[in-house]
Amino acid sequence: MIIRIRRSPIFVIILAVAAAVVALSVMNLEMNMLLPLGAGFVLLFGLIAFYLLRCYFIFGEDSFVYVIGFQKKHIPYSTITQVGLSDDLSSAPAWTTTRIEIRSAAGRVLLSLPAREDTPAFINRIQEHCKGARIELEKLSSL
Numbered sequence: 001m002i003i004r005i006r007r008s009p010i011f012v013i014i015l016a017v018a019a020a021v022v023a024l025s026v027m028n029l030e031m032n033m034l035l036p037l038g039a040g041f042v043l044l045f046g047l048i049a050f051y052l053l054r055c056y057f058i059f060g061e062d063s064f065v066y067v068i069g070f071q072k073k074h075i076p077y078s079t080i081t082q083v084g085l086s087d088d089l090s091s092a093p094a095w096t097t098t099r100i101e102i103r104s105a106a107g108r109v110l111l112s113l114p115a116r117e118d119t120p121a122f123i124n125r126i127q128e129h130c131k132g133a134r135i136e137l138e139k140l141s142s143l
Contacts, residue, residue: 003057079105084136
């Protein structure tokens with residue numbers, strides 16, 4: 001089952017404004033520099049958009065998988081010890097300031113929140129697959 005990530009409209013607006021500012025500043029350059037520089041900016045913003053828009057969770061048969069841009073990490077359910085919420089901003093990228101914190105034998109992972117409409121399914125799947133883990137997601141439904 002695929003769970004979508006919650007997107008922040010404010011962050012998307014900031015990214016769009018940054019792209020517009022860069023595009024407007026490039027317009028003052030000479031035409032022979034404009035094409036390679038413009039192609040470089042298009043490639044850069046395309047990679048950033050791909051990285052930010054390709055974010056989701058997958059509940060597999062024996063592991064939780066999170067995909068962020070080019071990264072795809074598996075966390076076996078049997079190694080997960082705790083799932084909760086965190087306001088720690090040390091881990092990027094995330095679309096929200098509150099994050100899902102997953103502690104496992106491999107360490108700690110901070111992830112963006114699931115989409116609002118996918119939140120009940122996320123909570124149910126975590127509780128179903130991580131029976132030995134301490135799950136503290138009571139506040140998640142209200143966020």
